[in-house]
C-alpha cells in the first residue's frame with residue numbers, strides 16, 4: 293500500500309476513498325455504493341451533490357470568499373443571521389458564527405459567563421452538564437461533556453464541572469415511573485446547584501436528545517419543563533446544544549421545540565450547512581444580549597473564519613433548500629416510518645433492547661439479554677461489530693457508546709439525509725436487517 297500522510301481516526305484501519313456522492317448515496321473508488329444512513333456524523337442533512345447548493349457556493353466565490361469580521365460585515369453573514377433569527381424559537385435573535393459544534397458550545401459557555409459578569413455577578417462561571425453528553429472536543433467543550441472515552445486522556449486538564457444524570461428511561465425506569473425519573477433528575481439538578489452554590493453556576497447545558505453519548509436518548513414531554521423550572525428558580529441560564537438535533541433532524545426545526553422550552557442560548561452546527569462547508573453558531577436570546585449591548589458591547593470570542601461569507605452563503609442556501617422542499621416535515625413523517633420498521637425488526641431480534649428517537653434521529657440500543665438489559669461483554673465491542681457489519685452491506689450507521697463503564701448502553705444512530713424517500717427507507721432497513729442477522733449469528737452462535 294502506498295504510504296499516507298494523513299492522520300486518520302484509527303491509524304491502522306483501512307478507510308476506502310470516496311469519489312463522489314449523490315442524494316443519500318456515497319460511492320468509493322472501488323465502485324461500492326453506500327447508503328449514508330447516518331448523514332456522516334449526522335451532518336449531510338440534504339444529501340450529497342445538490343446542484344442548488346453548489347451554484348450558491350460558486351456564486352459567493354465569485355463575489356468574495358473571505359473578509360475579516362473585525363474589519364467588515366457581508367451580506368451573506370447578515371442574511372444568514374436574519375434567517376436563523378426567523379427559524380429559531382422565541383427571541384433567539386442573535387448569531388455568533390464559528391466553524392464547528394465544539395466552538396459553538398464553547399462560545400455559548402463564554403457568552404453565558406459574560407452575561408453574568410455584565411450583570412456584576414462575576415463568580416457565576418461553572419456550567420452544569422449531564423454525565424452522558426457530548427458537547428465537543430476542545431477543552432472547554434470537553435469539560436462540559438460526559439463522554440468517558442473522549443475525556444479520559446485529558447481528564448487532568450479539564451475543568452471539573454458539576455454533572456448530573458441524563459434521562460435514560462430504558463435503564464432508569466421500570467422500578468420507577470417516568471414521572472418519578474423526571475422528578476429525580478430535577479432534584480439532582482437542584483441538589484447539585486445547592487452543593488456548588490448558585491452564585492458559582494452560570495448555566496445548565498443539555499442536548500435536547502442525547503446523540504454520541506447515548507444514541508438518541510429522548511426525554512419525556514415534561515423533563516425539560518422541570519429542569520428549566522429549577523434553572524429559573526436559581527438564576528441559571530439554559531443552553532440547548534442543538535449541534536446534532538438542530539435544523540430539522542428530529543422532525544422539528546430545533547429539537548427543543550418538542551419539549552416546549554425555549555433556551556437562553558442555543559448551539560447549532562452540523563446540519564446547518566449539511567456538511568457543504570464548516571459553519572456553526574451560538575444563537576443568543578435578546579435577554580442574554582441585553583446586558584452585553586448595554587455594557588461592554590463586545591462578545592469576547594471569535595475565530596479567523598468566524599462569519600466567513602463563503603460558509604454563510606452556503607448555510608443560507610441549505611436552510612432555504614430545507615424550507616423549500618419541506619424537509620422538516622419529511623423528517624417527521626419518514627422518521628416515524630423508519631422507527632416503526634426498526635421496531636418491527638426489534639421484536640424479532642434477540643439483541644435489540646430499545647428503539648428510540650424522533651424524526652430521522654433513531655437510536656437503537658443492543659443488549660445481551662433483553663429481559664435483564666445486560667450489556668454485552670466490553671471485549672466484544674458490539675457497537676463496532678454492528679457498524680462494520682452494516683458497512684459491509686453498504687450502509688453507514690453512527691456509533692454512540694460513551695464509555696467502558698458497563699452502565700452506558702451500546703447504541704447506534706440511524707440518521708439518513710432528511711431528503712430520504714419511503715422507498716429509500718425500505719432499502720436502508722433491508723440492509724440493516726441483513727447486517728443485524730449477521731451479527732446475531734456471530735454473537736449468539
Ligand code: PLP
Pocket residue numbers: 333391392393394395397426427428429499503504533534535536537561562
Ligand atoms: N455538540 C453535539 C451535541 C455534538 O453531537 C457534537 C459533535 O458530534 C458537538 C457538539 C461537536 O461538534 P463538532 O464535532 O462540529 O466540533
